[in-house]
Amino acid sequence: DTAVSQTPKYLVTQMGNDKSIKCEQNLGHDTMYWYKQDSKKFLKIMFSYNNKELIINETVPNRFSPKSPDKAHLNLHINSLELGDSAVYFCASSQGYSYNEQFFGPGTRLTVL
């Protein structure tokens, strides 16, 4: 069983489109995260949710909107995609704070043409 899963694994789309990435964890964790990894492998946190409540919103454009329907899911919706949004997006989860081990999903490679 995959602990943290993301769909889709690859996403290729045109500028201006709206797309969503889904994340699910079956570890029973109460905190979930979205990270963006750019082409130089730099990994930066975007959002974190604890028990469906937004904890971290790290100066991400309003075009990005996370949604957590329950503790096990954290989806990322992106409006009006731009070239600079091309990256690998990782979902992660932990029990409690981020100082506990974070478990990462396999990533979603988003390519905006």
Added chain:
Amino acid sequence: AQSVTQPDIHITVSEGASLELRCNYSYGATPYLFWYVQSPGQGLQLLLKYFSGDTLVQGIKGFEAEFKRSQSSFNLRKPSVHWSDAAEYFCAVGDGRDDKIIFGKGTRLHILP
């Protein structure tokens, strides 16, 4: 704000040789320190972490790291690398004031047969 620096972008070692990956952090108090590994096409996996106590911490896969306050360093070591250790290694730091950790830019480890 805390920051973390990994001075080496790439490191190449021969299989069986010892390894040391460098990590320096910037923070006034004792930070929370982590090493994560990312295998090609995969998400990140926690190798080890330091919060307090013994400054030499043991992790998975035969890795260890030593916290040196005087040098603001948390270097990762392994006495004998295996070809399967080829991956990207990320040092990360958190300060306990907010629920996020900051990742370094990573060190790509190459293993020569």
